[in-house]
Amino acid sequence: xxxxxxxxxxxxxxxxPELTRNRTLASVPFGCRYRLxxxxxxxMVNSGISNISVITHYNYQSLMDHIGAGKDWDLARRSGxxxxxxxxxxxxxxxxxxxxxxRLEALKSVNYSISKITDDYVVLSDCDVIxxxxxxxxxxxxxxxxxxxxxxxxKVYLDKLAAKRNVLIDSDDNGRVTDVKVYPTSFEGYxxxxxxxxxxxxxxxxxxxxxxxxxxxxxxxKDVLLRNLxxxxxxxxxxxxxFACISSPEDYYKxxxxxxxxxxxRKQLFGExxxxxxxxxxxxxxxxxxxxxxxxxxxxADGCQIYGxxxxxxxxxxxxxxxxxxxxxxxxxxxxxxxENVQLNCVIADKNVVVRDNKVLSGDETLPFxxxxxxxx
Amino acid sequence: MYKKKExxxxxLAGGQGSRxxxxxxxxxxxxxxxxxxxxxxxxPMSNCINSGIDTVGVLTQYQxxxxxxxxxxxxxxxxxxxxxxxxxxxxxQGKKGAxxxxxxxxxxxxxxxxxxxxxxxxxxxxxGDHIYKMDYNAMLQSHKATGADCxxxxxxxxxxxxxxxxxxxxxxxxxxxxxxxKPKHPTSTKASMGIYIFNRKVLEEYLIxxxxxxxxANDFGKNIIPNMLNDGKMxxxxxxxxxxxxxxxxxxxxxxxxxxxxxxPNFNIHDKNWRIFSRNYAEPPHFVGDDAVVVNxxxxxxxxxxxxxxxxxxxxxxxVEKGAIVKDAVIMSGAVIKSGAKVIYSIIxxxxxxxxxxxxxxxxxxxxxIAIVGSDLTLAENLVIEAGAMVNNDYxxxxxxxxx
Numbered sequence: 001x002x003x004x005x006x007x008x009x010x011x012x013x014x015x016x017p018e019l020t021r022n023r024t025l026a027s028v029p030f031g032c033r034y035r036l037x038x039x040x041x042x043x044m045v046n047s048g049i050s051n052i053s054v055i056t057h058y059n060y061q062s063l064m065d066h067i068g069a070g071k072d073w074d075l076a077r078r079s080g081x082x083x084x085x086x087x088x089x090x091x092x093x094x095x096x097x098x099x100x101x102x103r104l105e106a107l108k109s110v111n112y113s114i115s116k117i118t119d120d121y122v123v124l125s126d127c128d129v130i131x132x133x134x135x136x137x138x139x140x141x142x143x144x145x146x147x148x149x150x151x152x153x154x155k156v157y158l159d160k161l162a163a164k165r166n167v168l169i170d171s172d173d174n175g176r177v178t179d180v181k182v183y184p185t186s187f188e189g190y191x192x193x194x195x196x197x198x199x200x201x202x203x204x205x206x207x208x209x210x211x212x213x214x215x216x217x218x219x220x221x222k223d224v225l226l227r228n229l230x231x232x233x234x235x236x237x238x239x240x241x242x243f244a245c246i247s248s249p250e251d252y253y254k255x256x257x258x259x260x261x262x263x264x265x266r267k268q269l270f271g272e273x274x275x276x277x278x279x280x281x282x283x284x285x286x287x288x289x290x291x292x293x294x295x296x297x298x299x300x301a302d303g304c305q306i307y308g309x310x311x312x313x314x315x316x317x318x319x320x321x322x323x324x325x326x327x328x329x330x331x332x333x334x335x336x337x338x339x340e341n342v343q344l345n346c347v348i349a350d351k352n353v354v355v356r357d358n359k360v361l362s363g364d365e366t367l368p369f370x371x372x373x374x375x376x377x
Numbered sequence: 378m379y380k381k382k383e384x385x386x387x388x389l390a391g392g393q394g395s396r397x398x399x400x401x402x403x404x405x406x407x408x409x410x411x412x413x414x415x416x417x418x419x420x421p422m423s424n425c426i427n428s429g430i431d432t433v434g435v436l437t438q439y440q441x442x443x444x445x446x447x448x449x450x451x452x453x454x455x456x457x458x459x460x461x462x463x464x465x466x467x468x469x470q471g472k473k474g475a476x477x478x479x480x481x482x483x484x485x486x487x488x489x490x491x492x493x494x495x496x497x498x499x500x501x502x503x504x505g506d507h508i509y510k511m512d513y514n515a516m517l518q519s520h521k522a523t524g525a526d527c528x529x530x531x532x533x534x535x536x537x538x539x540x541x542x543x544x545x546x547x548x549x550x551x552x553x554x555x556x557x558x559k560p561k562h563p564t565s566t567k568a569s570m571g572i573y574i575f576n577r578k579v580l581e582e583y584l585i586x587x588x589x590x591x592x593x594a595n596d597f598g599k600n601i602i603p604n605m606l607n608d609g610k611m612x613x614x615x616x617x618x619x620x621x622x623x624x625x626x627x628x629x630x631x632x633x634x635x636x637x638x639x640x641x642p643n644f645n646i647h648d649k650n651w652r653i654f655s656r657n658y659a660e661p662p663h664f665v666g667d668d669a670v671v672v673n674x675x676x677x678x679x680x681x682x683x684x685x686x687x688x689x690x691x692x693x694x695x696x697v698e699k700g701a702i703v704k705d706a707v708i709m710s711g712a713v714i715k716s717g718a719k720v721i722y723s724i725i726x727x728x729x730x731x732x733x734x735x736x737x738x739x740x741x742x743x744x745x746x747i748a749i750v751g752s753d754l755t756l757a758e759n760l761v762i763e764a765g766a767m768v769n770n771d772y773x774x775x776x777x778x779x780x781x
Contacts, residue, residue: 032662033678036712071452072659260664270661281453285646286413286677286690288638295671301662302414302677305647307640 002051003139004080004119004202005044007037008106009127010057011196015247018370019350023062025246026054026127029333029351031259031269032316034299036246038279039132039269040125041082043197045073046275049123049191051080052112055106057087066280073278085110088175104220107209114209122205126196130244130255132272133197140239142199147235148197149225151177153192154243163187165247167194167221177234182221184350194238195243242268253348253368256314256331260299284317292323308338322357329365347371380460382432382495384517384574386425387488389481390418390505391438397627397770399751400726404443407505409630410727412637412646413677413692415655416447417624418505422454422463423653428513430501432461434491436484438468438477443709445533452657466491480595486584492577500580502573502597508633508644509570509621510651515576516615526579526610529553529602530572530617534728541575542568543598553612555601567614570621572576579610620644631724631747634690634707662694686715701731703748705741709752722764726752728779734759753779 009026019028026037037054044052052075054111056063063084067073070082087100088109100106107114116241121133121142133152153169156162161247163184168191170179180194181187200208208224217223225234242265244255258265270277284303289295293308303318308325318335321327325342332338336349339357346363350373355361359377394406401409407418412459418435425433429697434454437444444465451463466488478484485492487503492500499520501513509531520528527691531545539560546565557563583601587593593600606612624630636643646653660679665671669682676682679694684701691697692709698716704722708741711728714720718731723738724747731737735756738748746765750756762768762776770778 222461263541266661266664276659277661278659283652283654283657285653286675287663288439288642288647289671289674289676290640291673293671295669296667296668297665298663300676305646 001121001139001143002119003047003049003121003123004117005049005052006107006114006122006124007040007044007052007054007127008103008124009037009054009060010061011103011106011126011292012121012128012147012246013057013059016249016252018249018372019252019348020059022059022373024056024058024060024127026056027060027063027066028128028246028252029316030252031256032132032299032314033275034279035063035132037063037066037127038277039130040127041073041075042275042277043125043129043133043135044123045075045278047123047139050075050077051117051119053083053085053110054127055085055110057100058108060084060086062216068280072280082287083113085113088112102218102220103210104223105218107205107220108213110187111213114206117206119202122200122202123200124200124205126245128246129195129197130269131195131218131239132269132275132277133239134275135197135199138197138239139199140256141237143233145175145235146233148200148204148228148232150237152195152197152239153236153353154195154200154239157190158193160186160188162247163191164208167196169194171236174184175236175238177225177229177236180221180225180229192238195239196245197274197308199237222249247369249368250366253331253346253365257329259314260297260312266299293321308340308342310334310348331368350375353377379494379496382461382497384430384499384501384502384513385492385495385497386421386430386433386503386513387485387492388418388421388425388433388435388505389484390435390444390757391478391484392504392506393439394506394625397630398627398767399749400627400724401440402751402769403440404438405437405441405505406625408444408447409624411508411624411630411690412634413647413675414657415579415653415688417508418444418447419454419653419655420508420510421503421505422448422456423651424509424511424513425503425625426454426456426654427651428511428515428517430513431456432495432497434488435463435505436464436466436478436488438484440609441465441467442525443671447656454654461495464491480593480600481597482587482593482601483595485580486588486595489581489584493581500575500577502571502575506572506625507621507623508619509560510619510644510648510653511524511572511617511621513572513574516572517607519614519615520574523551523613524611525613526576527605527612527616529604529612529637530570531567531614532570532617532621533566534568535575536563536566539563539566539568543602545569547614551616552612553606553614556606558598558603567616569598570604570617571598572617573602574615577621579605627724627747627749632709635688635705636692637675638688666699669697679710684716706738723748723750723762725750728753730755730779732756732758732760735761737762739764755779 013020043078069076073081166179282329287304293306298313301317322340330347343360349371354376390407392406394401456463544557663680666683683699684697700716701714715733721738722741744764751769758776
């Protein structure tokens, strides 16, 4: 049995417009040294999947830069490996070059590649699935149940606002899907949410894509799931480890902070034996803490130099905190430089931001202060 | 088909490093961990790739398993190449018989076949025992400019220490006029760093001649260099300025680690224009907890710090529990310092567990030496290891070997 993987790199870009201005959601930095796609990729690689396609839409330079030839995920392979599928645009006159918008349209646009898949099964995953899931178990479950599609779900409490951003899945005692609620506006309470990780056979995938093309279908939820709910065997696969997806800027801030809030979350994400989260290696030197540095409850990547005070922070590679500076509750991306006596609170600094001496900046946990890439203050 | 290379590097990595005691019981000296996330061999390997040398033969002999595994296909150093790249060269059985590498010169002699495949004009000989950053290409340019047969990199050392080194006496142009191997009364302060660039043809000629000389030690410092000098070959010293450290002893290994610390460290590895590459195992970023105190230390990925860490270098995956104290210490990968344990002025090797209440070493000011604890051991609770002690599998009571 062999399995192929497909990752959607742009589906939720609009959820965090600041961070996806110059990049895909897939290449949004997360957790000190990762990009969001690292979790989806690592889940696949750790489950033995070595033929992975990443469907892109726009802004995918940073993603290509991150993935490179795929070596860091052991995906630089003679056969299979990782493939980036950019939009297919022809320059012939009279041809229609519509960019896709939905998941199903994205699949339709790469129909040719999908038709060439020879693996038995396919795992489809969004790029913002921050979790460490054993896909092999899910695939086994899929086969045992003779399912058409198996969807990973997790039971969570949703308030009205959160429910509006999720796809809710109802299922019976046997795990068969009975209803799919797409972004319901008035739901509140416990429900299974779709984690946007799916397993299906290669034939089934090829069939639904051809069917969608023939009928000009556009929505995976409505046209594939709901339309076929009664005649098909759609199953849920329950996952109860840590899971986060990025449906808003607050979500992004909160799920980063989750990493320093709870030892168990770190363990569930990074502590799984034989399932490391892989990422691009930058060969930074270890982080240096000076004699006057103070550090509390923070997660820090290599290559940093800490001369000031850091509390409840996520620091990416190569961050420098100057003398007398106090940084709290902040997320500082790669190579952020703060001068002396700077004060930052609830700040998200994108790559290469420079904060000069004596500046004071503060956001709020509900609305972090965002500094765009390369800004100098 | 092999394409011609201008310069091929041969890296001598067979050293046993017996003065590192238990640290080299299971690994060759070049594979000894250093500076948190590196091994000693990362420095010459990174120097090679940063100097534009992409063909490196690594000569291994003693305990090569860890070293071979570490080098692998050379990918971390960008040395996995279609043409060239890194090649591990162990001793082998030939048509005329099998020999261990009898000396540094013999090791290169046995691998002349490897060198000649690339038809290089120059061969640079390096050793895997030193911590330094050096542009070999600048040295090569100097070698070409002087028209030398051999160029030897030299470092200025204090006259009082000169008798520990091979000393080069030069004229004002840098031409070597005399070579003194560990002289009692040195007349120069230019110490050989064990880095040589040879014109390939000359090297080949002298290696073959040396091999046919009965009783030769087959050593560069003892035989090849003096022989060439006696024959009046053009030999030049290339002055190196910068940090260079032989980490052949426990004290110098500890010192070299400490040289990485400080605002203006003696040895700066944060230099983005001269990165030191190493094999990484994708560990999560390190975490520093609420009760931790971290002062003047280096910490790398996979570490979890809840205790006190002062003037220390921690390698990947080290755990320092709440209430534990680590001071003036070098802790290698995966070691665990349990709550209430103290590790002071010590080197703790990989995956060793220091149980609660155990004390290793004593304050640097009063200690008679650095305490060393070998790899994959567990020290019992409240065990006391005195300063300068060496703990390995045979230590006895209170020390058990970890099961895998």
